[in-house]
Amino acid sequence: MNSYNIFARYYDLLTENVDYDAGFNFISGFLNEIGAKTVIDLACGTGKMSEKLINNGYSLTCIDASDEMLSLAENRLFNAGGKYVLINAKMQDFALCEPQDACICCLDSINHLTDKKDVLKAFENVYASLNNFGVFIFDVNTVYKHKTALNNQTYVFDEDDFYLVWDNEVLGNERVRIILDFFIENENGLYERYSEEFEERAYSEELLTEMLEKAGFREIDIYGDFNKSRPTNTDERFYFVCRK
DSSP, X not given: OOOOHHHHHHHHHHTTTSOHHHHHHHHHHHHHHHTOOEEEEETOTTSHHHHHHHHTTOEEEEXXXXXXXXXXXXXXXXXXXXXXXXXXXXTTSOOOSSOEEEEEEOTTGGGGOOSHHHXXXXXXXXXXXXXXXXXXXXXXXXXHHHHTTTSSOEEEEEOSSEEEEEEXXXXXXXXXXXXXEEEEEOTTSOEEEEEEEEEEEOOOHHHHHHHHHHHTOOEEEEESXXXXXXXXTTOSEEEEEEEO
16 A cells, blocks of 8 residues: 555654755755746655745745645645645656746655656656756665665654554565554554555666656766765765756
């Protein structure tokens, strides 16, 4: 099942360790270089990065395949004010009527595309949705991370509102099945179990670069951190900055 129903409800809590301020500073630096005004937030999730961009004067087009995630994003962005549009669509299956200045895709969303054809199609959609000289910024979990932190590892979250067992199962071909078992206390004091699962696939920087070039991008920079360090073999996340 890949609905993200319960996962969406607790997503913000499970990503509390994400430094959104550092991510925004990294992204906005490139947006400022081209004088961007309009931004696509692809696989926007609950809209936390979109909110930061809106609060800083950008107009947002927020795209996500999950109804649950998009509903949470709508509540967040409505309270933030500013200009935004919400679109319920997959990364590999969207098109915009008007091109935008930039596109971002955060928190390893590209890894959720486990077929190379879908990744290429997503890149082609982004390219077609950008103005000339537009910028595409995204991050991915690396092959190294899949072989270490996600290699048949199990993590437990014991929170006030829920108990979660997060199990990573290696499937081969750089793919990992992620199984989430939530135990949530009901009004009678009993715990109900909810299970969701999805897959991620890690792609090498060489393969991602090849697909980006096929999609039309020619100027592609890759970083190992928000400080624009050069990528290394032990980085758990790569940051791509691609220009049309």
